[in-house]
Amino acid sequence: MMRTIEAVIVIIIMFAAFFMASYFIVLPSPREVSPMNLRALALTVLKNLDVNGYLGEVVFSDDSSAWKELQTVLSASLPPHIAYNLTVYEITEDGVYMLKKSVSNVYGGRVSFTESVSYMVSSPDVTYKTVAQKISEGGKNLTLYILNCADANGWWITGYTAQMLAQDVYNLLKPYFQTIILVNSTAQLLNLLDGVKLTTNPSESVTDAIIINTFGEVVPIPQEYTEGGSRQGQGYDSDKSSYARYCYTLGKKVREYNWKWISIVGYPFFYVTNTIKFSSRQNNYGIYGIVSVGAAGLNAFLQGLNYSNYVYNPTWITKDITTEYGVPVQFTAEAYYRSNYYGIYPASEQSASRALPGPGAPNDITRGYNLAIIAPVFNPVYGYYAAATFKHNSGKGALIAIGLTRTPDIRITALALLIYYKPNIFKETFTAPGKSRLVILQLAQLGGV
Amino acid sequence: MVSATIDHLVATTVLIVAFTLSMGLFSQIMQNALLYQFHMHLATKCSDTLDNILLSFGDMPGIFGLGDYTLEPYTLDPTLVMKLLSASGPIVEYPPGSGIKYSNISFGVGDYFLVPVRQCIDYETAQELLGLKGLYGFRLSLTPLFRVSFTSIQEGRDGKSLSFTVVVEGYGSPVSNANITCRLLYVRAGGGNYPTISITSMSKITDSNGKAQFTFRDVDVSRNYVVVANADAAHFHGVGYIYKQALTGAGNVIPFIENMENGMIILAHSYDVKQFNKTSALFYNATYFALDDDWNLMNVRLLGNYYGLLNYASGTQGKTYNRTQIPPEYLGRPGILVVVCRTGNEYGVTVMPWQIQSLSFSVEFGGNPSGWEWVATDVRHVLIGGVPYTAKLALWSLMGYQVARYGW
Numbered sequence: 085m086m087r088t089i090e091a092v093i094v095i096i097i098m099f100a101a102f103f104m105a106s107y108f109i110v111l112p113s114p115r116e117v118s119p120m121n122l123r124a125l126a127l128t129v130l131k132n133l134d135v136n137g138y139l140g141e142v143v144f145s146d147d148s149s150a151w152k153e154l155q156t157v158l159s160a161s162l163p164p165h166i167a168y169n170l171t172v173y174e175i176t177e178d179g180v181y182m183l184k185k186s187v188s189n190v191y192g193g194r195v196s197f198t199e200s201v202s203y204m205v206s207s208p209d210v211t212y213k214t215v216a217q218k219i220s221e222g223g224k225n226l227t228l229y230i231l232n233c234a235d236a237n238g239w240w241i242t243g244y245t246a247q248m249l250a251q252d253v254y255n256l257l258k259p260y261f262q263t264i265i266l267v268n269s270t271a272q273l274l275n276l277l278d279g280v281k282l283t284t285n286p287s288e289s290v291t292d293a294i295i296i297n298t299f300g301e302v303v304p305i306p307q308e309y310t311e312g313g314s315r316q317g318q319g320y321d322s323d324k325s326s327y328a329r330y331c332y333t334l335g336k337k338v339r340e341y342n343w344k345w346i347s348i349v350g351y352p353f354f355y356v357t358n359t360i361k362f363s364s365r366q367n368n369y370g371i372y373g374i375v376s377v378g379a380a381g382l383n384a385f386l387q388g389l390n391y392s393n394y395v396y397n398p399t400w401i402t403k404d405i406t407t408e409y410g411v412p413v414q415f416t417a418e419a420y421y422r423s424n425y426y427g428i429y430p431a432s433e434q435s436a437s438r439a440l441p442g443p444g445a446p447n448d449i450t451r452g453y454n455l456a457i458i459a460p461v462f463n464p465v466y467g468y469y470a471a472a473t474f475k476h477n478s479g480k481g482a483l484i485a486i487g488l489t490r491t492p493d494i495r496i497t498a499l500a501l502l503i504y505y506k507p508n509i510f511k512e513t514f515t516a517p518g519k520s521r522l523v524i525l526q527l528a529q530l531g532g533v
Numbered sequence: 534m535v536s537a538t539i540d541h542l543v544a545t546t547v548l549i550v551a552f553t554l555s556m557g558l559f560s561q562i563m564q565n566a567l568l569y570q571f572h573m574h575l576a577t578k579c580s581d582t583l584d585n586i587l588l589s590f591g592d593m594p595g596i597f598g599l600g601d602y603t604l605e606p607y608t609l610d611p612t613l614v615m616k617l618l619s620a621s622g623p624i625v626e627y628p629p630g631s632g633i634k635y636s637n638i639s640f641g642v643g644d645y646f647l648v649p650v651r652q653c654i655d656y657e658t659a660q661e662l663l664g665l666k667g668l669y670g671f672r673l674s675l676t677p678l679f680r681v682s683f684t685s686i687q688e689g690r691d692g693k694s695l696s697f698t699v700v701v702e703g704y705g706s707p708v709s710n711a712n713i714t715c716r717l718l719y720v721r722a723g724g725g726n727y728p729t730i731s732i733t734s735m736s737k738i739t740d741s742n743g744k745a746q747f748t749f750r751d752v753d754v755s756r757n758y759v760v761v762a763n764a765d766a767a768h769f770h771g772v773g774y775i776y777k778q779a780l781t782g783a784g785n786v787i788p789f790i791e792n793m794e795n796g797m798i799i800l801a802h803s804y805d806v807k808q809f810n811k812t813s814a815l816f817y818n819a820t821y822f823a824l825d826d827d828w829n830l831m832n833v834r835l836l837g838n839y840y841g842l843l844n845y846a847s848g849t850q851g852k853t854y855n856r857t858q859i860p861p862e863y864l865g866r867p868g869i870l871v872v873v874c875r876t877g878n879e880y881g882v883t884v885m886p887w888q889i890q891s892l893s894f895s896v897e898f899g900g901n902p903s904g905w906e907w908v909a910t911d912v913r914h915v916l917i918g919g920v921p922y923t924a925k926l927a928l929w930s931l932m933g934y935q936v937a938r939y940g941w
Contacts, residue, residue: 095551098551128913159703160708161914232585233664268662268663
């Protein structure tokens with residue numbers, strides 16, 4: 085009898101655990117499972133309304149018929165089950181946002197708007213503008229390539245996809261570059277590695293370019309460089325069964341073409357990715373299309389950058405500053421200044437778990453690979469740099485490594501680049517009062533669950 | 534001893550039943566959560582892929598995209614849109630037996646947009662370039678935002694007047710205060726056998742229901758006519774059109790864009806395209822209107838055989854098809870081709886856009902989403918040559934429930 089009672093007690097505990105777990109596991113509503121990207125829809129509607137300056141004309145107009153027309157066009161532009169609320173604020177001389185007008189297709193009732201986008205418009209009567217100096221070197225405007233390969237997966241970019249990050253960094257850096265090109269496949273990356281232009285745009289230049297790898301700790305690899313590919317010898321170390329050789333080749337290419345290679349988060353070159361070639365392989369965390377290289381990837385890249393001979397070296401060289409020293413990393417004075425100058429405001433204190441060693445730290449890469457540390461974003465901690473540019477002493481090639489803890493803040497990447505190049509911003513009649521208005525479009529889906 | 538054994542048996546049985554039951558319940562929750570993750574991933578992938586298609590510059594090899602680096606983001610290159618292999622209409626082979634195939638966006642017997650398949654980008658190539666091959670299927674739909682339609686069409690008894698109501702509707706509501714300009718292209722007998730076109734126009738503003746009433750007087754619409762209505766609201770344009778009749782007793786003339794690069798167009802007898810079982814001769818005259826920046830129609834003289842005789846029966850005068858060409862300096866502009874044909878006293882008409890937005894044609898590109906376990910969709914607002922379109926992408930996993938391949 086006692087055993088039956090014990091069994092009943094166990095059952096009670098088991099079901100209690102089930103009901104408690106059920107209480108905490110709240111599955112989302114069907115609408116949230118496959119949501120329409122209302123933010124992107126709202127942004128594209130506003131953007132297209134402003135293509136011919138129409139939005140600027142209306143938001144600075146007191147003509148009620150113009151507002152009515154805007155309301156009509158908004159209603160016509162959005163699906164019938166979408167409620168909208170467009171609000172316009174005037175930005176005063178004191179920087180105060182003053183409500184000017186609001187239009188909506190919701191009257192009465194209560195709608196909770198779930199997504200909103202903001203859009204700044206200037207008065208059509210004013211010709212002021214801010215012009216960012218295009219980033220250049222030796223009088224030549226540089227090309228920015230953003231890795232956006234569709235046949236690649238990212239890691240340590242939790243919550244984002246590389247494509248999302250590519251779009252964000254594109255928007256952040258667009259004013260500072262004459263030419264920005266998204267590298268949309270590993271086949272295009274192959275062309276880039278061969279020094280071949282990707283577009284017919286005459287201002288595109290592969291040499292001296294900047295390359296942002298938005299895939300986090302992973303780097304896309306063209307199939308040709310993989311095992312069994314036509315360039316296996318430059319991509320695969322068959323002795324060690326490692327793709328560190330590909331990272332070595334990348335380092336050499338960075339030096340050869342004088343590229344600035346930017347790693348946005350984590351341990352650079354820790355994995356390689358190609359979703360077609362590695363479709364049945366995963367990174368030990370269940371993400372397919374990724375193969376681990378380990379710490380050997382970064383060491384091989386630095387060897388390539390230094391034109392040293394390739395030696396397989398799996399030594400872990402970064403430091404988890406936050407865990408081991410118990411401190412966050414802090415902006416340098418220059419980073420504070422540039423953050424204000426460019427209007428980019430990431431947190432000035434961050435956790436850094438993959439900081440690279442500089443002078444005073446073991447495995448100092450500046451000494452081992454002839455690098456100079458330029459424009460650090462964060463102050464070093466015991467010789468470790470959480471985000472800085474490591475430029476080769478030959479003057480050719482650099483690695484900008486953001487060794488912060490995931491998830492990535494792409495604004496740090498933009499700031500690191502801007503601190504390095506320091507482009508000027510030319511402001512013309514920027515303080516003209518009442519000439520800028522902020523338009524906020526909020527959207528909500530009606531009906532359904 | 535016996536009671537202890539029974540106690541054991543009962544306890545063990547009850548425990549096993551309870552354990553199995555609770556594991557079943559837990560696994561159900563886990564299954565739902567996993568499905569949620571898979572579907573969420575699909576939605577994110579759909580959004581990313583749509584942005585990739587709309588923002589990538591597709592005018593170079595190795596890339597599938599509809600953007601252009603000379604245009605604003607989310608403004609599509611009309612030339613690239615023309616090259617999407619249509620998923621909505623069956624492929625047409627012309628001349629019959631030649632093996633030359635045409636992508637087909639046709640909405641009726643008088644509305645054609647046929648472009649050579651060899652110059653189009655097909656679904657499989659697009660999948661490969663987007664890195665989706667074997668993993669995801671998709672369908673991209675480009676649909677004009679403004680629908681411009683005609684109601685209450687009345688022709689005067691003597692054929693000397695035409696009245697109708699134009700209705701402009703958006704995605705979710707009528708478009709009031711839109712400026713509508715209607716161009717009436719009416720057919721005249723001409724001096725010889727070849728019919729000609731004259732043009733007149735009128736503008737009005739839509740009322741609160743998105744409607745505007747038009748009446749053209751003192752124009753001879755008795756033979757045939759085409760009305761092209763352009764709606765302008767907030768610098769957004771929409772286009773609609775009607776014609777009196779497409780066919781004659783001998784069919785009509787079907788235009789094929791033979792080469793998108795040089796604007797060469799084949800004008801074929803409809804019998805030869807196996808469309809209608811009428812073989813009589815057709816006199817035709819093709820007129821091309823290029824659209825200027827204000828959407829005015831500019832009559833542009835075509836090159837080659839823009840008028841002539843099409844006759845299917847062998848050994849008789851005329852050919853089964855002729856070639857004409859859009860002048861190269863107008864290839865970068867949108868335009869409308871109107872082909873009028875005549876047999877006896879019957880007049881037929883055919884219209885064809887050059888760049889889909891000039892007649893607000895819609896495009897379907899990609900695979901068939903029906904029958905898949907879960908299809909994620911997302912939409913963007915895009916511009917094609919000043920015409921707002923809704924770009925909708927439907928994306929599904931080709932691996933059933935899975936969106937990433939399992940390793941075991």
